[in-house]
Amino acid sequence: MRERRDHFIGGDWVAAAAGGEIVVHSPATLELVGRSADAGPADIDAAVAAARQAFDAGPWPWTPARERAAVMRRMAAYMRERGDEIAELLCDEMGSPISFLKRGGGDGPSPLFEYYADLAETWPFEAPRQGALGPAVVRQEPVGVVAAITPWNGPLFILALKVAPALAAGCTIVAKPAPEAPLDAFYMADAAAAAGLPPGVLNIVPGGREAGEHLVRHPGIDKVSFTGSTAAGRKIAAICGEELKRCSLELGGKSAAVMLQDAAVESLVQCAIPLGLAFNNGQACAALTRVLVPRNRHDEVVDAMVSFVKGLKVGDPRDPETTMGPLIAERQRERVERYLGLGREEGATLAIGGGRPKGLDKGWYVEPTVFAEASNDMTIAREEIFGPVGVVIPYDGGDDEAVALANASTYGLGGAVFSADPDRAYRAASRIRTGTIGLNMFGVDPYCPFGGFKSSGIGREMGPEGLASFIEYKSVFNRARPEA
Ligand code: NAD
Numbered sequence: 001m002r003e004r005r006d007h008f009i010g011g012d013w014v015a016a017a018a019g020g021e022i023v024v025h026s027p028a029t030l031e032l033v034g035r036s037a038d039a040g041p042a043d044i045d046a047a048v049a050a051a052r053q054a055f056d057a058g059p060w061p062w063t064p065a066r067e068r069a070a071v072m073r074r075m076a077a078y079m080r081e082r083g084d085e086i087a088e089l090l091c092d093e094m095g096s097p098i099s100f101l102k103r104g105g106g107d108g109p110s111p112l113f114e115y116y117a118d119l120a121e122t123w124p125f126e127a128p129r130q131g132a133l134g135p136a137v138v139r140q141e142p143v144g145v146v147a148a149i150t151p152w153n154g155p156l157f158i159l160a161l162k163v164a165p166a167l168a169a170g171c172t173i174v175a176k177p178a179p180e181a182p183l184d185a186f187y188m189a190d191a192a193a194a195a196g197l198p199p200g201v202l203n204i205v206p207g208g209r210e211a212g213e214h215l216v217r218h219p220g221i222d223k224v225s226f227t228g229s230t231a232a233g234r235k236i237a238a239i240c241g242e243e244l245k246r247c248s249l250e251l252g253g254k255s256a257a258v259m260l261q262d263a264a265v266e267s268l269v270q271c272a273i274p275l276g277l278a279f280n281n282g283q284a285c286a287a288l289t290r291v292l293v294p295r296n297r298h299d300e301v302v303d304a305m306v307s308f309v310k311g312l313k314v315g316d317p318r319d320p321e322t323t324m325g326p327l328i329a330e331r332q333r334e335r336v337e338r339y340l341g342l343g344r345e346e347g348a349t350l351a352i353g354g355g356r357p358k359g360l361d362k363g364w365y366v367e368p369t370v371f372a373e374a375s376n377d378m379t380i381a382r383e384e385i386f387g388p389v390g391v392v393i394p395y396d397g398g399d400d401e402a403v404a405l406a407n408a409s410t411y412g413l414g415g416a417v418f419s420a421d422p423d424r425a426y427r428a429a430s431r432i433r434t435g436t437i438g439l440n441m442f443g444v445d446p447y448c449p450f451g452g453f454k455s456s457g458i459g460r461e462m463g464p465e466g467l468a469s470f471i472e473y474k475s476v477f478n479r480a481r482p483e484a
Helices: 041-056 065-081 083-094 110-122 155-169 185-195 209-217 230-243 265-277 295-310 330-345 399-407 422-430 463-468
Strands: 002-004 006-009 012-015 021-025 032-037 126-131 134-142 145-149 172-176 202-204 223-227 246-250 255-259 288-294 349-352 369-372 389-395 415-418 471-477
Touching: 006 041, 006 185, 032 083, 041 145, 041 172, 041 202, 041 209, 065 083, 065 110, 065 155, 065 185, 083 155, 083 185, 110 155, 110 463, 134 155, 145 155, 145 209, 155 172, 155 185, 155 223, 155 463, 172 209, 185 202, 209 223, 209 230, 223 230, 230 246, 255 265, 255 399, 265 288, 265 295, 265 389, 265 415, 288 295, 288 399, 295 349, 295 369, 295 389, 330 389, 389 399, 399 422, 415 422
Parallel strands: 002 032, 145 172, 145 223, 172 202, 223 246, 255 288, 255 415, 288 389, 369 389
Antiparallel strands: 006 012, 006 202, 021 032, 126 134, 134 471, 349 369
């Protein structure tokens, strides 16, 4: 049982103004995991005021980059030391398998803080340029006070994707984690306090949609960095548009795993299930949920997918053998089950799954499911289900038809192309309108930009591009400067 009843505002622990609290239950056992403060408008106002003060009066925005980097490295060290604790909390809060959370050593957000600390030290915050008017200086200044709004499905990592580059740029931040998984974010607050981050530079105020909207509308906010659903992203973009606030949006997806005629079925299936329908219990924005296969290879692919799915271990996320846990909430299971019904009604063939796993009566579990012989215009192929549902769509024709089908989506976040010929795979991948694509693999690399084409978002996180999104450019000309 974790008690985090205070917000982190201005470097202090502050009780929620209206006494609000969020009660978190495990989606696997339904037992109480903990309680967190719940932000109302007054808490958001206080957090923005603290961040505004820390930005306008400094010194964080003009602290030398190497000193900012030193604080960030201390934050990374603090969180790394608590890696196991953090992974266990995330497992309890959102039901992700512990095996998934501890992959790669379970370092969590620490490598991102270290990466952006390194980048800050070499970033050209001030660069001379020969202009038409004479010598100039191009300054890259922090964009200001950032509202960081995050979802529950990778909460601490996604928060770090915003906080680490924003700190590196010299911004101050008000973070509003999602109410489904608010507790882990307080580790970042603890890290900030332990590392000596100046008061007000990072403020953490978990809360719901109304708190989020109040934050977006707040006149003290200069930039909104949002990750979540496309529906919420549209609303946030509209508000930011009215007020000309900078905004970046990391939204939903319906990514395609495209099998070309010469591809090996094993390489497709070994990627398209763990990084598709089973990725984070089926709740991953970039999951490969549309599997496009040549019609003459359809049955072979479906057989291989079914046998792979049979090998998944669905159950207690705390068990190191488990590969798939529950969905986040009852309403999410209802939503997924609605799609399972729609898949059947619209004529797809249920190859495996489609119900609730036997013997798991507690918790929001759904069977990993594969629909076969689907078409790209079915609802299950068009809309983001956010559950463990893969949709196999046969196509006729060659690579052009496969590419056209991959592009026949309002989304464009992830994707993969499978072929025995790397050049052929690269040619197809280069024509698919999506932000990240793998050849005979899929991955998200924190050193490379990640984000969406089309309704999957605007802007990029990760890599230097992630830092650039927290920058404003300023050109400085100097009449007094001697002629070059
Ligand atoms: P959501 O949009 O319901 O909520 C996300 C966050 O926004 C939460 O903190 C929520 O409280 C807040 N929010 C919701 N409506 C708001 C509004 N009108 N104004 C301000 N804040 C608002 O999404 P979710 O259910 O928490 O997360 C799942 C979605 O997130 C999926 O669509 C998934 O694809 C997407 N996602 C995208 C990425 C990415 O990098 N592209 C990563 C993870 C999740």
